[in-house]
Amino acid sequence: MDAFYASIEQLDHPEYKGRPVIVGADPKAGKGRGVVAACSYEARKFGIRSALPISRAWKLCPQGVYVRPRMNRYVEVSQQVMDVFRRYTDLVEPLSIDEAFLDITGSVALLGPADEIARSIKKAIREATGMTASVGLAPNKFLAKIASDLKKPDGLVVLQEADVDQFLRDLPISRLWGVGPKTEARLHEMGFRTIGQLASASRESLVRTLGSLGEHLYQLSHGKDDRQVVPDWERKSVGTETTFDEDTDDRDLLLRTILELSDHVAERLRKDEYRARKVTLKLRYSNFSTHTKQHSLDRLIQTGDEIAAVARQLFSQFPLNRKIRLIGVSAGDLHRGREDPEQLTLFATSNPKEKLGHAVDAIKEKFGIDSLRRGSQLL
DNA sequence: TCTGGGGTCCTAGGACCC
DNA sequence: TCTGGGGTCCTAGGACCC
Structure with a gap:
């Protein structure tokens, strides 16, 4: 998809059309931390690019439209696009929220020549979402990816083996x-x-x-790439991290943040019925040096309390001689409930904290994400 | 100039086991 | 007194991608 997040903002806010739209961190009049997640083609004329520090973007284009990402909405549109893809082949491998590989080798007999399929997909995406996509059609994944990037936006590049x-x-x-x-x-x-x-x-x-x-x-x-298009793969880790508005060495704040992040990770584990055997804590100091510590357990965990307990233990092993810019918690070595024989006993014992976690999810689902909160988060 | 947040994969050293 | 070879698992860091 072309300038995906920014295009969605222009679609949902017609008044943004034709204007430089920058999706990313809050610029805070040039003082903001963070980077540009995506920007419209109008913004690119000012030299703005993805991953550019938002403070630089502000200097280049103070008159731009600056908006925070609305990931839920982007995921929704992403689903629409992926659904379009699946009308053309079962072999759809999402590469990110806004791009995918499609193996249409087997679709040609049914749907006609590959380049006609490519044009049809572009048209179907426009009808389903109102947005443009760029397509690369080539003998393998690597070449298709390069071809798709070559004529953005609204591009279609067909690459024959001989060329x-x-x-x-x-x-x-x-x-x-x-x-x-x-x-x-x-x-x-x-x-x-x-x-x-x-x-x-x-x-x-x-x-x-x-x-x-x-x-x-x-x-x-040499243009060789024999990787297959793999429609479903197993996730390996789930993590979340946050950069503070100001670097901090406030232990209470850091510990509270660890609990918040752990709860968030746990929520996402529960959503997909994952349990984890490994917890990683990540710290970035004010000088941008980044360090991780991880711990593998002899059991599978899922609740925010369990994750936070391990993360706190790891945190205590870090020196706090400099202020901290970023802290992150991640759960790895994931196991899906039903596929793992060990899970049978876990379900049988039915950990009360896991039950509590599911209850919290249900309440937040029904009454909103702010309906329930830990006491420590009220400080 | 100041560098987000979500990931995957690779490397390398050390502990441990037979 | 000086210690092989093969393997697995764990940990930390780093490069890369979107």
């Missing part, structure tokens, strides 16, 4: 999946700036210097 080498030759190596700022710098030092240049390197030399990443990049630079 792959020419298509890739002059693209910068940063287009390769797995090449971020660090790897790009290393590759530049090695003398590679374009995908074509990388493709002329020997496989052995790339593997020697970059390990398994080298093998991966060797394949991609």
